[in-house]
Amino acid sequence: MGKIKIKQVKSQIGRVGSQKKTLAALGLRKMNQVVEHEASASILGMVNKVNHLVSVEEIK
16 A cells, blocks of 8 residues: 555644544644545545544545
């Protein structure tokens, strides 16, 4: 699988605890922070859970 770039575009303030933990597990701590991950099934599942807080783009 390829790599994806994940950027946090909305704040985690006022979100459910499980969404905060998911962002932390992805390595996102601050607004506009960008991390790169392999596009595995587990990572894509975490991104799907917080898709309203992040933006995702594929790295070629």
